[in-house]
Amino acid sequence: MDHTRALTDAVAAFAKEHFAADRRVCVALSGGPDSLALTAAAIGADLAVTALVVDHGLQPESAGTAAEAAAAAEQLGADARVLPVTVGADGGLEAAARAARYGALDGAREGRPVLLGHTLDDQAETVLLGLARGSGPTSLSGMRAWRQPWGRPLLSVRRADTVAACAEWGLHPFDDPHNSDPRFTRVRVRTEVLPLLDDILGGGVPRALARTADMLAADDEALAGLADELAATTTTPDGLRLSPLRAAPTALRTRVLRRWLLDGGATEPTGRVIAAVDQLVIGAPGRGAVAVGGDPATRLTVARDGDLLVWRTAPRG
Template sequence: MNPDLFNETVSRHLTAQLAQACPRAARPGLLVAVSGGADSTALLLAARHWATNTDSPLAAAHLHHGLRGVEADGDQEFCADLCRRLDVPLHTGHEDPRPLARERGKGLEEAARHLRRRFLAGVLASDDTLHAVATGHHRDDQAETVIMRLMRGTGPDGLAGIRPVAGHWLHPLLTVSRAEILAYLQAAGQSWRHDATNSDGANTRARLRRELLPVARGIFGPGVEAAAARLAELQDADRELLARWTDEALARCLRDEDLDVDTLTALEPALAARVLRIWLGTEDLERVHVEAVLKWLDTGISGTGLDLPDGRRLEREFDLLRRPRNATVPGRNASEYRILVRNEEITDDVSRDTDRPDDESTWSLVCPADVLQGRLRVRNWAEGDRMRPFGLDGTKKLSDLFREKKLPAKARPGLLVVEDDAGILWSVGVARAERTRLLPTTGSAVSLRVVRRQASEVQRPGNKNP
């Protein structure tokens, strides 16, 4: 493929996808996930072209899994050299997926993917100039994903494959084939790294490429990958319509954060299933589990509960379906967390308490900028800690707040607090101090986010140490 045409195509996709993922960002910055392989190398080159033309922030990130010895070391060195030459900052980290694979009973490939996404999300959260992550998934990857999901018995959402935009995750190469990527790199005179496990490995995707796709091409012709990718595009268009219907049905069912049982069970079963998945925040709820929930709601009575996979539990209280708010919080060490502070625009919903102790993605608080005094710090709570919660004239012990919130004793050692020189201003996921209240007279506001520290370092242009 002509390098100029490739760069313009990817730049156009990046601009459109960033506008969809970050509509409020005036100058959205991009983090590119790089492995050293052909796909991510081509993406970084094209993204560099986009960043130069739009004067937008650009950085790259590489996670070393320690699985392939000197070959993996070579991948990281390649990424470091490439980023130095392109004058792009590189974030690096090192995490072995084998312990996680053993702990979860999952495959090594899935565990590595989980660690990469966590690493990239951490880098994104730590840099105010970056707004989205772009990965090098292309049309052939899309086709393979659709075929694998089809063989496993997926539904319409699964057949939609990899979304071009999924939250803050962008996939600007989905319309480009692997052959076009290789042709682009060759025309640009750019080398890349080769991971033999992508084609010679025993994982499902490698075997599909090596064994199944050649047979499919022999039966259906050389356009089999393009046809599978086209199916994903068609399903994605249908999925948008289904998503709108689901959002409308969910709005009818919601009662604050709970679901009205009568409204939910009156829906068509397929629509009720989609509502449940969205409400629970997971696409992994299988058909058998959905049917079990609906049957339980038809026959169950108030005060009963139902356990779902991964430790999730639902409870029925009269006509409401609820997710227990007292989920056990794993033990946490405050030294593994840091506070990110950024200026925040004051809107109608920024002061709503939506953070939960068991969900680190919700740990965000917006408060007046002028109430912060001295240095901010995060620590584990301790017996005797006190704060002044919303609506109280005096202070209250945190232990009393925890009891009121029905947080079990075994969950409390992992709870964190944020404090400044004036005392505790936030019991993370539990309560905020009265002084953090946003008032009509509030001039400027800041957001505080507590995020997990990453075992990564940042390579800046000109630094020769990878």
């Protein structure tokens, strides 16, 4: 199999669908096989590539690794920039590094789309993690191939294919030790859970999970559009109108609630929090306020006030 041709064709098809007018793109380059193969394929597909290399500073040699990745991109014919970031602590190391990375990429892209090297295997891991955490259909629908400004041209490509393509191109990807560190949940899913499922079920599990994501994504997009219409009739400057929400199907009502909570400053609402807020909408009057976030000094809650769902704040302690 000509892996380089397969990857280049995948990127070319993606570009034809989404970037017909402007061929300038950024590629998020870590130096690993997925993003390095994506960089080479994007150049092979005649895109004008700027490689953005985020240096998380989490390893002593990270600056040198980032510089090597940038140099590899330049040798392929891309422009390259290294973006040093400071990783915080909110939500754990994985979540904090992701937030820092996406913030840096968004700040440096200068209006261009950013291509990400996520593969079919990454999609399968995302779906399985969402299923295990009870995250709901939006999480199970996985990563979108295109959600401006983020593009993922390799979601139909296996991770083994990017490794093989790098070998065929004569590229030498960086082997990030974090990708084999069992402290990270995703690593254990990748190295232990998925191989075990694949063995027990006779193979094909990653592709089956990715197909599940594709099917649920179509359903989720349709429901999101209907939820937009419902939100337009329920959202007011004073709060969220309850009467039209009560008449709506649960799938639409909870989507509107989740979006309203996020827009109002709630911490990422879990299924349990959304269910509790939903009971304020459909349950009998008199229920107490639901805590949805805040900061060290202030407690943020949602309460029912007549036919409105409203925000309340109170000092902690």
